[in-house]
Amino acid sequence: MEITSYTDYALRVLIYLARSPNKQTTITEIADYFNISRNHLVKIVHQLGSKGFVKTTRGKGGGLVLQRPPAMINIGNVVRSMECHFNWVECFNPTQQHCRLLPNCGLKHLFAQAGEAYLKVLDSATLADVLLGITTVGLNSKIL
Amino acid sequence: MEITSYTDYALRVLIYLARSPNKQTTITEIADYFNISRNHLVKIVHQLGSKGFVKTTRGKGGGLVLQRPPAMINIGNVVRSMECHFNWVECFNPTQQHCRLLPNCGLKHLFAQAGEAYLKVLDSATLADVLLGITTVGLNSKIL
DNA sequence: TAAAAAATGTATTTATAATACACCTATTAA
DNA sequence: TTAATAGGTGTATTATAAATACATTTTTTA
Ligand code: SF4
Ligand code: SF4
Numbered sequence: 592m593e594i595t596s597y598t599d600y601a602l603r604v605l606i607y608l609a610r611s612p613n614k615q616t617t618i619t620e621i622a623d624y625f626n627i628s629r630n631h632l633v634k635i636v637h638q639l640g641s642k643g644f645v646k647t648t649r650g651k652g653g654g655l656v657l658q659r660p661p662a663m664i665n666i667g668n669v670v671r672s673m674e675c676h677f678n679w680v681e682c683f684n685p686t687q688q689h690c691r692l693l694p695n696c697g698l699k700h701l702f703a704q705a706g707e708a709y710l711k712v713l714d715s716a717t718l719a720d721v722l723l724g725i726t727t728v729g730l731n732s733k734i735l
Numbered sequence: 736m737e738i739t740s741y742t743d744y745a746l747r748v749l750i751y752l753a754r755s756p757n758k759q760t761t762i763t764e765i766a767d768y769f770n771i772s773r774n775h776l777v778k779i780v781h782q783l784g785s786k787g788f789v790k791t792t793r794g795k796g797g798g799l800v801l802q803r804p805p806a807m808i809n810i811g812n813v814v815r816s817m818e819c820h821f822n823w824v825e826c827f828n829p830t831q832q833h834c835r836l837l838p839n840c841g842l843k844h845l846f847a848q849a850g851e852a853y854l855k856v857l858d859s860a861t862l863a864d865v866l867l868g869i870t871t872v873g874l875n876s877k878i879l
Numbered sequence: 880t881a882a883a884a885a886a887t888g889t890a891t892t893t894a895t896a897a898t899a900c901a902c903c904t905a906t907t908a909a
Numbered sequence: 910t911t912a913a914t915a916g917g918t919g920t921a922t923t924a925t926a927a928a929t930a931c932a933t934t935t936t937t938t939a
Contacts, residue, residue: 593822594736594846595896602842603834617915625835628898637917650906651914666845675896678737690747691769697865698746701810702738705856712849721841739927761884772929781886794937795883 598673600627601635605644605669605718609661615654635673642672661722667714679706742817744771745779749788749813749862753805759798779817786816805866811858823850 607621618636622629636655640647646658657664671677678684679702682693690696751765762780766773780799784791790802801808815821822828823846826837834840 592736592738592818592820592850593827594824596825597896599824599842603836606836606842615915619915626833630899631897633916634918640916647916648906649904649914649916652907653905653915655916666842674736676736680738680743681740683737689770692747692750695868697868698743698750698810700868701857701860701865705853706736708856709849709853712852713845716845721845724839724841724844741927759884763884774930775928777885778887784885791885792937793883793885793935795881796938797884797936799885 594670594674596627597631597635597675598670600625600632601639601673602666602669602721604632604636604639604655605657605661605664606722608645608655608657609718609722612657615648615652615656617654620654638673644669644672657718661718664718665714666716666718666721667710667712669718670713671710677706677710679703738814738818740771741775741779741819742814744769744776745783745817746810746813746865748776748780748783748799749801749805749808750866752789752799752801753862753866756801759792759796759800761798764798782817788813788816801862805862808862809858810860810862810865811854811856813862814857815854821850821854823847 603625604621607624608616618632619629622632636645636647639645640655643658644664645655647653647655676684680699681687682690682696682699683702692698747769748765751768752760762776763773766776780789780791783789784799787802788808789799791797791799820828824843825831826834826840826843827846836842
């Protein structure tokens with residue numbers, strides 16, 4: 592039970608950018624800092640760009656900047672955008688509908704609720720909260 | 736983001752057994768019913784036995800029975816016993832402590848809370864709840 | 880003593896995430 | 910106008926873990 596590094600790396604990028612405001616940051620700089628695959632990061636950054644979390648600029652002098660202030664970037668939203676699926680159990684996958692307990696399985700409902708509770712916690716925090724290391728979530732949510 | 740089939744199969748076994756009380760049920764019967772690997776199930780059942788959820792009996796006429804009534808079997812407890820880890824993100828793995836945001840990463844705390852919320856929902860239901868297809872969890876928790 | 884059933888250990892297969900590689904496109908400044 | 914820099918795209922490969930298969934052993938009862 593673990594999130595993909597794809598999603599975690601995306602969050603690391605946002606944290607790095609938030610800590611380096613008012614400048615263009617390159618993918619290479621971030622990949623070096625975290626000692627992770629630059630090629631992998633290129634695709635993650637591209638998706639962060641297409642989802643509107645970062646603004647990417649090509650060419651000399653280009654790089655990345657956050658598209659919104661950290662307090663306007665919701666963590667749950669980022670995770671939902673980056674993680675490729677939330678099939679909590681097999682039967683959540685539309686292409687795997689052969690469990691004999693379908694369609695009326697109490698377990699499935701329970702896992703749906705558990706998954707919602709998980710995402711609800713992520714929804715309660717912004718990038719700004721995470722930067723401050725706030726453990727009681729939501730404290731920084733109302734800041735612009 | 737998906738639980739292993741190992742854990743889901745374990746839960747299916749418990750549901751199957753709860754629906755077939757007062758008799759020995761064989762692994763082969765359950766594997767056939769769900770159309771899943773018998774070899775895989777053997778190991779799952781063995782672990783269910785060693786964790787005290789089922790009683791296994793070898794030899795002719797043997798098989799499985801629930802060791803406790805369904806209302807005494809907590810789903811969260813089963814999932815915690817069967818799923819091999821809950822490393823919500825990389826840094827939860829004790830052997831992977833090389834992220835540069837350690838040890839003070841607000842994200843890590845947030846994921847810890849999300850994971851707790853997830854498991855808390857599973858903790859709120861018993862096998863008896865699941866059998867009844869109860870969506871408002873915990874209703875059947877106080878039944879012996 | 881033969882059949883039935885679970886237990887154990889190892890090996891193989893499969894699925895997918897992660898990474899690597901090659902090449903393309905856009906931008907800037909010398 | 911050209912070289913350098915930066916992200917974009919598509920495909921191929923590698924690594925890892927989960928799932929499955931296989932072989933053999935142990936236990937129990939009819
Ligand atoms: S047992 Fe229930 S939760 Fe698991 S795959 Fe089947 S229908 Fe889904
Ligand atoms: S970014 Fe934070 S949550 Fe992610 S691996 Fe690093 S320390 Fe853990």
